[in-house]
Amino acid sequence: MIRMSMGYRAFNAFNILFLIALSFACLLPMIHILALSFSGSSEAGAGLVKLWPVGFTTSSYEFILKKPAFLTSIGVTLQRVALGTVVSMFITLLVAYPLSKEAHAFRMRTVYAWVFVFTILFNGGLIPWYMTIKWTGIMDTIWALVLPSAVPVFNIILLLNFFRGLPKELEESASIDGAGHWTTLWRIYAPLSMPAIATITLFTIVNHWNSWFDGLILMKSHDNYPLSTYLQTILVGMDLTSVTGEALNDLREVSDRTAKAAQIFVGALPIMIVYPFLQRYFVKGIVMGSVKG
Amino acid sequence: MILPGLALILIYSYVPFFGLTMAFQKFLPARPFFSNPWVGFEHFRYVWDMPNSLRVLWNTLYIASLKIVVGQLVPIAVALMLNELRKEWLKRGVQTLIYLPHFLSWIILGGILIDILSPSQGIVNQLLGVFGLEPIYFLGDNRWFPFTLVLSDVWKEFGFNTIVYLAALTGINPSLYEAAVIDGASRWKQTLNITLPGILPIVVLLATLSLGNVLNAGFDQVFNLYSPSVYESGDIIDTLVYRVGLEQAQYSVATAIGLFKSIVSCVMISLSYFLAYRLANYRIF
Numbered sequence: 001m002i003r004m005s006m007g008y009r010a011f012n013a014f015n016i017l018f019l020i021a022l023s024f025a026c027l028l029p030m031i032h033i034l035a036l037s038f039s040g041s042s043e044a045g046a047g048l049v050k051l052w053p054v055g056f057t058t059s060s061y062e063f064i065l066k067k068p069a070f071l072t073s074i075g076v077t078l079q080r081v082a083l084g085t086v087v088s089m090f091i092t093l094l095v096a097y098p099l100s101k102e103a104h105a106f107r108m109r110t111v112y113a114w115v116f117v118f119t120i121l122f123n124g125g126l127i128p129w130y131m132t133i134k135w136t137g138i139m140d141t142i143w144a145l146v147l148p149s150a151v152p153v154f155n156i157i158l159l160l161n162f163f164r165g166l167p168k169e170l171e172e173s174a175s176i177d178g179a180g181h182w183t184t185l186w187r188i189y190a191p192l193s194m195p196a197i198a199t200i201t202l203f204t205i206v207n208h209w210n211s212w213f214d215g216l217i218l219m220k221s222h223d224n225y226p227l228s229t230y231l232q233t234i235l236v237g238m239d240l241t242s243v244t245g246e247a248l249n250d251l252r253e254v255s256d257r258t259a260k261a262a263q264i265f266v267g268a269l270p271i272m273i274v275y276p277f278l279q280r281y282f283v284k285g286i287v288m289g290s291v292k293g
Numbered sequence: 294m295i296l297p298g299l300a301l302i303l304i305y306s307y308v309p310f311f312g313l314t315m316a317f318q319k320f321l322p323a324r325p326f327f328s329n330p331w332v333g334f335e336h337f338r339y340v341w342d343m344p345n346s347l348r349v350l351w352n353t354l355y356i357a358s359l360k361i362v363v364g365q366l367v368p369i370a371v372a373l374m375l376n377e378l379r380k381e382w383l384k385r386g387v388q389t390l391i392y393l394p395h396f397l398s399w400i401i402l403g404g405i406l407i408d409i410l411s412p413s414q415g416i417v418n419q420l421l422g423v424f425g426l427e428p429i430y431f432l433g434d435n436r437w438f439p440f441t442l443v444l445s446d447v448w449k450e451f452g453f454n455t456i457v458y459l460a461a462l463t464g465i466n467p468s469l470y471e472a473a474v475i476d477g478a479s480r481w482k483q484t485l486n487i488t489l490p491g492i493l494p495i496v497v498l499l500a501t502l503s504l505g506n507v508l509n510a511g512f513d514q515v516f517n518l519y520s521p522s523v524y525e526s527g528d529i530i531d532t533l534v535y536r537v538g539l540e541q542a543q544y545s546v547a548t549a550i551g552l553f554k555s556i557v558s559c560v561m562i563s564l565s566y567f568l569a570y571r572l573a574n575y576r577i578f
Contacts (some may be wrong), residue, residue, distance in 0.1 A: 008480055015374050016383065022371065023390035029405050030535075033414055036408070070323055095298035112295060122559040125551025127538045128312025132305060146466075148305045151298050156447070181294065210398035213513070217539060228400050234406035236517045240406040257408065264404045271396050278396060279389060 037262035041255030072223055073230035074154040080226055081208045084146045088204050096156045097185045100163035116153050133218060145217040155200045162196040163189055199281040202274060209270060231267050235260055316549040336549040353529040356510040359443045361503045367447055368454035373484060376462050392452025403517035406445055432518055435526040446514060458492055465491035498573040505562035508554050530554050
């Protein structure tokens with residue numbers, strides 16, 4: 001910068017302060033909840049806790065780690081994340097590969113592409129969707145959380161566009177060497193698309209971790225609730241009976257509020273752990289998807 | 294190769310289309326689609342006569358439009374401000390923090406908001422108390438609820454669009470700025486005459502694509518934050534469908550409302566894609 005006017009400097013100082021304040025606005029609620037979860041129940045109830053635990057105790061965590069419903073829900077979530085991510089990634093690759101071909105190589109390509117894209121434009125709505133899942137007989141099983149969302153059309157488009165950016169010569173030389181489509185996909189396209197696949201895999205994992213609505217309406221037994229659904233029922237749902245009943249039996253150190261804070265934090269923790277990785281691929285992912293030239 | 298995916302999408306996305314016939318039928322449990330007696334548009338008339346149906350439609354449009362407008366303007370402003378930062382580590386740090394909430398679900402954020410906005414114990418109302426203000430019941434007061442929804446949604450999502458705009462900003466040719474500096478343009482003039490026109494195509498594109506969301510006021514968010522006391526200002530089409538369909542088991546009525554939403558959304562999304570293609574030459578595949 002050649003000249004720095006007073007006005008510009010003042011703006012700069014304000015700008016830095018404002019942006020730092022904005023970042024803290026995104027972080028402070030989380031820190032407040034973390035502080036609450038490590039605070040004693042009476043201190044939390046009296047409103048003494050700001051950003052640092054008051055009356056430090058880990059009893060809220062000890063309390064939630066002994067709750068069977070909390071632990072089983074984590075088990076269900078891990079199961080759905082593992083199964084759901086594998087199934088959904090497998091299908092994403094299998095669908096993106098043929099659709100990335102030109103129309104003269106794969107004649108029905110445009111028709112199939114529209115079959116998939118049309119589901120973005122129009123959907124049957126909640127009730128018919130629910131009835132269909134009921135009709136396929138997978139209600140109350142882990143498959144209800146996996147199969148209905150196993151074909152992520154947006155991810156398929158993302159990967160399809162990435163496949164199209166790969167040099168065609170690779171595929172041609174592979175086919176001259178006698179590779180079929182199956183081999184070409186797994187030995188050439190998949191390894192070359194690792195950045196895109198990693199991005200989409202992370203998105204899928206986060207989606208499965210965060211999904212709660214399908215668990216709420218497709219699972220009849222509370223033992224089959226994934227963690228997000230379980231948290232929904234205790235944090236924001238109207239289901240107050242189970243929480244207060246359990247909390248009353250416990251020692252006075254744990255209040256409903258600190259236990260909730262601890263569970264919020266455990267629910268958010270895995271996302272925060274994968275977040276640095278998400279963030280690294282994230283910009284690439286968005287640029288790939290939305291600002292494609 | 295395409296078969297497994299095709300089969301799944303046919304079952305879980307196309308079979309429900311047949312279920313839409315329920316909207317025109319008298320629904321009797323345990324009978325397959327089509328075999329129920331037809332009643333024409335009776336369910337639609339019933340919905341039209343419901344006392345709160347117009348209210349719900351208005352709430353949906355109002356909340357969704359506010360979210361679209363504010364949710365577009367804030368990221369542009371923040372991206373421009375971030376672009377003025379000279380220290381790379383600070384820029385990266387701010388970026389990292391502002392899009393963390395995007396990845397957390399409305400369950401987690403709902404749990405946090407309910408705690409911090411609570412009128413008796415919440416830290417936000419404690420803070421207002423310091424300034425001598427009366428506690429505000431953000432989630433239970435019809436005057437405040439829509440704004441709480443919009444503000445918390447923008448808070449969750451503005452980091453995401455900021456990144457998109459920042460990516461667009463890096464695409465602007467640096468020699469334009471160099472030329473402007475030689476001509477003696479101030480930073481403000483540079484922003485006005487180079488940066489803003491430079492990101493205009495992306496702004497137009499994202500604004501057009503968001504048209505498809507005018508009936509999406511955000512089910513996850515509203516469902517996890519509302520309560521009967523704010524139905525008047527916060528009940529939206531999706532939550533109404535849920536309550537009518539799955540809580541009261543009036544399947545046909547809920548399907549009729551859902552069908553209305555699907556058709557309007559389909560038209561709006563198609564229109565937005567068409568406009569995006571015309572205005573920005575944007576194609577999704």
